[in-house]
Amino acid sequence: MSKLNILVVDDARFIRERVTSMVREAFPDFNVLAVENGMQARQAMQQKRYDLILCDWEMPEMSGLEVLQWTRAQDSYKATPFLMVTSRGEREYVLKAIQAGVNDYLGKPFTREQLVQKMVKALDKRQQLSPQQQARASAMLAADQQKKPAAAAPKTQAKPKGLAQLRNSQQTFRCAIKDLNLREIKVVIKNEGAFPQVLEQVVVDIEQLSGDSVARINGFVTAVQATEQKLESAYVDVRVSFMDEDPDKLSHLSKYIASVR
Structure with a gap:
């Protein structure tokens, strides 16, 4: 047995x-x-x-x-x-x-x-x-x-390339998209004391600018860096490499990228 x-x-x-x-x-x-x-x-x-x-x-x-x-x-x-x-x-x-x-x-x-x-x-x-x-x-x-770390509920500001959610197993980070392509995305989250960890598995929910659909892309964190060289940096950059090979998700992502370029 x-x-x-x-x-x-x-x-x-x-x-x-x-x-x-x-x-x-x-x-x-x-x-x-x-x-x-x-x-x-x-x-x-x-x-x-x-x-x-x-x-x-x-x-x-x-x-x-x-x-x-x-x-x-x-x-x-x-x-x-x-x-x-x-x-x-x-x-x-x-x-x-x-x-x-x-x-x-x-x-x-x-x-x-x-x-x-x-x-x-x-x-x-x-x-x-x-x-x-x-x-x-x-x-x-x-x-x-x-x-298990304590959970937090950070928020962020809107940015020109759109909004997203970065989800790990403990919490959801509202974030702004700084850059993205079919292989990776760079987002910024507000510094409220909790961050995703490098090599941690995450899901990135990328909201269409029209607000009528969302692309959910699986990935893992490759870098976490303060946006300012000081301890009290207000925001943190997070880079995520995508893992999905689903053609539908890649097509959705391609259309989104084209819409913000």
Whole structure:
């Protein structure tokens, strides 16, 4: 029972590797397979039995919702725990996932603590965790909780190239866009004592100038720098490298870039 099989599905390599690492750190006796799209996920589930599926929503060719619908249509997977992992948190998306039979929903970006909590909750319901696995997970969650920083709610000023939100696993930073291209974005946030960390996974919500749509791009922080060379600098620059390879997101981003050039 301890050798559970976990399937990770995400088209962003950085996130696949990060989730795989988190799962193996928390549950070293689990077998973990990571695939990059829904078609590969289907093939993997047809070749081997998986006990828990961690699946991204927004993927090319076959979305996470379609993977979930296909999974629930298979007799051998009707009751298998399925966690949807996505940057989309709108109520309509959550409802669609619930209607399709999702077990839980994990919003990007997330911490190891949040991921492990969701996994433990899903596997405990089916009594798939041994006492040793439960004890290890509990100890890891307790350690992560002690490291958790205090949350803040900074705000920022509007800038000519538009507004955005920078979300890490703890909080949301309102920010102004200083520059961007298809590979990275540079934003400025107000200094209120809390900043994203270098190499931290984040989601950048880029608001269209018209206000009628938002591009949600997964990325990681590559630099954090004060805008002034003094301790009380009012603003901080944050540079984020994009990880998404979704053609729809890149097309959306390209149109936005063209509109502000």
